[in-house]
Amino acid sequence: MSLTTIxxxxxxxxxxxxxxxxxxALGYTMVFGVVKLLNFAHGDVYMTGAFAGFLAxxxxxxxxxxxxxxxxxxxxxxxxxxxxxxxxxxxxxxxPMLKAPRLSILITALAVSLVLQNGILxxxxxxxxxxxxxxxxxxxNLGEIFINYKQIALAVMAGLLMLGLELFVSRTQYGRAxxxxxxxxxxxxxxxxxxxxxxxxxxxxxxALAAAAGTMAGAYYGSISFFMGxxxxxxxxxxxxxxxxxxxxxxxxxxxILGLLESFGTQLPGIGSEWKDVFSFSVLILxxxxxxxGLLGKSEQERM
Amino acid sequence: MSSPGPQSVESRPSAWxxxxxxxxxxxxxxTAIVIMLAAMIVAPWVLGPYATVIIxxxxxxxxxxxxxxxxxxxxxxxxxxxAAFFAVGAYAVGILTVTFGWNFWATLPVAVLAAMIAGVLIxxxxxxxRSDYLAIVTLGFGEIVxxxxxxxxxxxxxxxxxxxxxxxxxGWQIRTTVDFYYVFLGLAVIAIIVSVRLANSRLGRAxxxxxxxxxxxxxxxxxxxxxxxxxxxxxxIYGSIGGAFFAVNLTAIxxxxxxxxxxxxxxxxxxxxxxxxxxxVILGAFIVVLAPEVLRDFGAFRYLIFxxxxxxxxxxxxxxxxxxxxxx
Numbered sequence: 183m184s185l186t187t188i189x190x191x192x193x194x195x196x197x198x199x200x201x202x203x204x205x206x207a208l209g210y211t212m213v214f215g216v217v218k219l220l221n222f223a224h225g226d227v228y229m230t231g232a233f234a235g236f237l238a239x240x241x242x243x244x245x246x247x248x249x250x251x252x253x254x255x256x257x258x259x260x261x262x263x264x265x266x267x268x269x270x271x272x273x274x275x276x277x278p279m280l281k282a283p284r285l286s287i288l289i290t291a292l293a294v295s296l297v298l299q300n301g302i303l304x305x306x307x308x309x310x311x312x313x314x315x316x317x318x319x320x321x322x323n324l325g326e327i328f329i330n331y332k333q334i335a336l337a338v339m340a341g342l343l344m345l346g347l348e349l350f351v352s353r354t355q356y357g358r359a360x361x362x363x364x365x366x367x368x369x370x371x372x373x374x375x376x377x378x379x380x381x382x383x384x385x386x387x388x389x390a391l392a393a394a395a396g397t398m399a400g401a402y403y404g405s406i407s408f409f410m411g412x413x414x415x416x417x418x419x420x421x422x423x424x425x426x427x428x429x430x431x432x433x434x435x436x437x438x439i440l441g442l443l444e445s446f447g448t449q450l451p452g453i454g455s456e457w458k459d460v461f462s463f464s465v466l467i468l469x470x471x472x473x474x475x476g477l478l479g480k481s482e483q484e485r486m
Numbered sequence: 487m488s489s490p491g492p493q494s495v496e497s498r499p500s501a502w503x504x505x506x507x508x509x510x511x512x513x514x515x516x517t518a519i520v521i522m523l524a525a526m527i528v529a530p531w532v533l534g535p536y537a538t539v540i541i542x543x544x545x546x547x548x549x550x551x552x553x554x555x556x557x558x559x560x561x562x563x564x565x566x567x568x569a570a571f572f573a574v575g576a577y578a579v580g581i582l583t584v585t586f587g588w589n590f591w592a593t594l595p596v597a598v599l600a601a602m603i604a605g606v607l608i609x610x611x612x613x614x615x616r617s618d619y620l621a622i623v624t625l626g627f628g629e630i631v632x633x634x635x636x637x638x639x640x641x642x643x644x645x646x647x648x649x650x651x652x653x654x655x656x657g658w659q660i661r662t663t664v665d666f667y668y669v670f671l672g673l674a675v676i677a678i679i680v681s682v683r684l685a686n687s688r689l690g691r692a693x694x695x696x697x698x699x700x701x702x703x704x705x706x707x708x709x710x711x712x713x714x715x716x717x718x719x720x721x722x723i724y725g726s727i728g729g730a731f732f733a734v735n736l737t738a739i740x741x742x743x744x745x746x747x748x749x750x751x752x753x754x755x756x757x758x759x760x761x762x763x764x765x766x767v768i769l770g771a772f773i774v775v776l777a778p779e780v781l782r783d784f785g786a787f788r789y790l791i792f793x794x795x796x797x798x799x800x801x802x803x804x805x806x807x808x809x810x811x812x813x814x
Contacts, residue, residue, distance in 0.1 A: 220618040278801060288564050288621055289757055290800040296750065296793035304790045412746065416629070419622055456637050463626035470619055471611040 187326045192445045198333050198402075200441020201340035205395035206418035207425065207433035208347065209388030215364035215428040216384045219276060222291040225415015226298035227268060228392040228399075232406040233302055235260035235397025236313050248315040250335070253401050257339075260397045261390040268389025269382045277378075295415075302408040310407040313400040336398055343394055344434050347387065351430060356383050364428065413459065420466040426479020435477060440465070526671055530664045538667050540779060542735070545670035546728055548771035551755035552677045552764065553724020558753065559762030560690065561717035562697035563613075564621035567628025568752050570608075571722040573635060573744035574601045575729025580647035580739050581640060590653035594730055601726030602719050604631075609718035613711050628749055636741040646740030650733050666735045673731060674768075677724060681764050684720070693717060754796055760806025769807060 206228050213221045221227075238256035239248055246252045275294050279287040321330040351357035359380045362370040371377050399414075400406045417440060425436025440462060447461045448454065469476065530538040550572060557565045578597035582588040612623045635641040642648075652661045660669055684690050692713045695703040704710050733739050751774050759770025781788040799806065 220622065222621075275797065275801065282804060283562075284617055285558070285562050285564055285761075286800060286804045288618055289753070290797065292566070292750070292753070293793060293797035293800055297790070297797055300790040300793045304787050416622070416626060420626075423619075456633075460630050460633050463630050466626055467608075467612070467623055470615055470623060474615055474619070 184326070188449070189446075190327050192449060193442070194327075194329055194333060196442035196445035197438065198336055198441070199445060200421075200438035201337055202395050202399055202414065202437075203418050203421040203440050204434045204437025205340055205343065205391045206414055207421035207437045208344070208430065209392045210419055210422040211425070211427055211430060211433040212360075212384050212388045214422070215430075216360060216367075216381055217276070217280060219280075219287060220291065220419075221276075221388075222288070222415070223271065223295035223298060224388070224392060225411035225413075225418065226295045227264060227271075227389050227411070228396040228414055228418075229302065229406075229408065229411030230267060230298055231260050231264040231389075231393025231396030232400040232410060233306075233311075233396075234263045234393060236311065236400055236406055238263075238397075239313070239315060239401075250317065253315050253317065253397075257394050257397045260393045264393030264396075265386040265390035268385040271389075272381060272385040277381075295411075299408055299411070306408060308408065310405050312405050314404060315401045317401065332402055336402060339394070339398065343391060347391070348430065350387070356380065360384060416466075417462055420462055420469075423466060423474075423476055424469050426476030429476070429478040432476055432478035439477075523675075530667050535663055538663050540775065542663065542667045542670050544772045544775040545667075545674045546732060546735075547752070547755055547775050548674050548768045549670070549677045550725060550728045550752050551759075551767045551771040551774075552674075552681050553721045553728065554752050555756045555762065555764075555767045556681065556684065556724070557717050557721035558756050559767065560685065560693040560697070561714050562693075563617060563714060563717065565624045565718075565721065565749075566621050566746070566753065567624035567626070567631070567749055568721070568725055569744040569746070569748040570624075570628040570631040571601045571604065571725030572729040572732070572748070572752075573631050573741075574604050574722075575726030576733040576739045576744070577635060577641055577647070577729075578726070579730045579733045580642075580650050583650055583734075584647055585640065590651065590730075590734055594727070597726045597730045598723050601722040601729075605719040605722035606715070609715050613714045613718065625746070625749075628744075628746060632741050632744050632746075635744065641741070644741065646738060646743075647733075648738035650737045650739070652734050652737060660734075666731075669731060670735075673727065678764060678768070685762075685764075689713065689716060754792065757796065758799060758807060763806065766806050 206224065209224050209227070210221060213219055213224070235256045238259040239252055242255055242259075243252050246255060271294055275290055276287065279290050282290075317332055319330065321328055321333070351360060359370070359375045360383065362373070362375060363377055363380045367377060370380075396406075396411075399410070418437070421436035421440040422433050423436070424439055425432025425434070443465060444458055444462055448458050529541060533541070550568070553571075554565060554568045557563050557568070575597040578600045579590065579593045582593040582596060583590055608623065608627045609620075612620050615623075635646075636644050652659055654660070660666060692703070692708045695706065695708055696710050696713055700710055703713075732743075755770040755774040756767055757770070758773055759768065760766030777792065778788055781791060784791065
C-alpha cells in the first residue's frame with residue numbers, strides 16, 4: 183500500500199471514530215452548557231444505550247430482521263428509551279444537588295456512573311456480548327481503498343443527527359430557551375422560561391445522542407460490554423474540551439479532530455496502538471494547560 | 487475556624503448521632519483511642535490469620551483513604567486517579583528492589599520523591615483550572631499510569647513484577663501476616679497523627695478556607711494554587727508509601743491492581759465515612775474492605791449495592807456517616 187492509501191484509509195477510520203466521539207461529546211457539552219455540570223455518567227449512558235439497542239434488536243429482529251431496517255429501528259428505540267433514562271437520572275440524582283457544593287455533585291455523578299456500570303455488570307454477569315446484525319461486508323472500492331457501507335452509514339447517520347440537533351437548537355423555541363438558560367439561568371426563569379423543562383429536554387437529547395452512538399458502536403464493532411462506556415466517556419470529554427466545553431459546534435469539531443488525531447497519531451513511529459489512549463489523554467492535558475477554553479469556547483470566570 | 491460550612495451538621499438526637507457526639511468530646515476521645523488501639527494490638531491473636539489479613543488490607547485502605555482525604559476532604563479537590571500514586575510507590579519499590587537489587591528502605595525515599603514529582607507534574611498545570619477539570623484530568627492521569635505500566639518492559643508489562651523481597655528490620659525479616667499487620671497498624675497510626683497535625687496547622691486552616699470560599703481565601707492572601715498543590719503532593723506521598731508497603735506485603739504487583747475501580751474504592755472510603763473527618767474516613771475504609779466480605783454471598787451484585795449505597799449517601803447524607811462537627 184502506498185502512503186496516500188494509508189493516509190486515506192486512516193482518514194476514513196478517523197472520521198468513523200470521530201463520529202462516535204462527537205455524538206457522545208455533544209451530550210457532555212449540552213448538559214454542561216445548561217446546568218454547568220460535568221456529567222461523569224455520560225459514558226455509561228452511552229454504554230446503556232448500546233445495551234438498549236441490543237435488546238431492541240433482539241426483540242424486533244424476529245419481525246423486521248436484523249438488517250439495515252432492524253438496526254435503524256433499534257437505534258431509534260434505544261434513543262427514546264435512554265433519552266427518558268437521562269431525564270430520570272437528572273430528576274433523581276442531579277436536580278436535588280444543583281445547589282449543593284460542586285464536589286458533592288461531582289461525586290453524585292460518579293455514583294450514577296457506578297450504578298449504571300454495575301447494574302449492567304450484574305445483568306450480564308460481566309460478559310462481553312456479541313452483537314451480530316446482518317449488515318454484510320459490502321462496500322465501495324476506490325482503487326486500493328475500501329470503504330465499508332457500515333462506515334458510510336455511520337458517518338451519514340452521525341451527520342444527520344448533528345444537523346438535526348443544530349437545527350433544533352438554532353430554530354425551535356426549545357432551542358432558543360436552551361441557549362438562553364445556558365447564558366443566564368436565573369434571568370431566563372424571570373423571563374418565563376420553564377427552566378426545569380429545558381433541563382429535561384437537554385438531558386433527553388444528550389442521552390439520546392449517546393444512545394444512538396452506543397447502538398451504532400455495538401452494530402459496528404460487533405460486541406458490547408458493561409465497561410465500554412468508561413474510555414469513550416473520557417475520550418468524548420476530551421473532544422468536548424478540545425472544541426470548547428459548552429459549545430455545540432465545538433463538540434462536533436472536537437470529536438472529529440480527536441478521532442483523526444488518534445487514527446493518525448497511532449501511525450507515527452513510536453506510538454503503536456497500545457499507546458493510543460495515552461496519546462489522547464496527553465492531548466487532553468495539553469489542551470487544558472495551553473488552551474482551556476478550547477477551539478470554539480468562550481472564556482469564563484469560575485465562580486465557586 | 488468556627489464558620490459552619492456545608493459539610494458540618496449539628497448533633498442529631500439519633501442513637502448513632504449520640505454515639506458520635508460522645509466520641510467527639512476530647513476526654514472520651516482519648517479513652518476511646520486507648521481502647522481501640524489496645525483492641526487493634528491484640529486483634530491478630532484473637533481473630534486468627536484470615537481476619538488478620540482482611541484487617542491488614544483495611545488498614546492499608548485507611549492509610550490511602552487518609553491520604554486521599556487530604557486532597558478531597560481538606561482541600562476539596564476531586565481526585566479520581568488516586569491509584570496512580572499508589573502505583574508509582576509500588577512500582578518504584580518493585581523495580582528498584584527486583585531489577586536493581588536495592589534495599590527496600592533505600593527505595594522508600596525514591597518512591598516518595600517519584601510520587602511527589604508526579605503530583606507536581608499533574609497538579610501543577612491543572613490546579614489553576616476549574617475544579618471539575620481537575621477531576622477528569624486525574625482520571626486520565628490514572629489511566630495513563632496504568633497503561634504505561636502495562637506497556638513498558640521495565641514494569642514487567644501485563645504480568646507485572648514478582649519476587650519482591652520482603653524487608654528486614656534490625657535483623658528481623660518482616661514476612662508473616664502478623665508482622666505485616668503490625669507494620670500497617672504502625673503506618674496507620676503515623677498517618678492519623680500526621681493528618682490530625684495537618685488539619686490543625688496553618689496549612690490546614692488555609693485548606694478549610696479555600697474549600698469554603700476560594701475567592702475570599704485568595705483575597706485574604708492565601709495562594710490557592712500553592713495550597714492546593716501542597717494538598718495534592720501530601721496526598722501523593724501517602725499513596726506512594728501505601729503502595730510501597732503494599733508491594734512488599736504481596737511480593738508481586740500487576741497493572742490491574744491500580745485500575746480506576748481501585749481509585750473509586752479509595753474515594754468511596756473517604757465519602758462513606760465523611761469527608762474531612764479522620765475517624766469517619768477510617769470507618770469508611772473498613773466498610774469498603776469488610777463489606778465485600780460480609781456481602782460475599784451476593785457475588786457480583788455487591789458492587790451494585792455499593793454503588794447504590796454511594797448514591798443514596800450523596801443524596802440523603804452528603805456529609806457521610808460520621809461527619810465533621812462544627813467546632814466552637
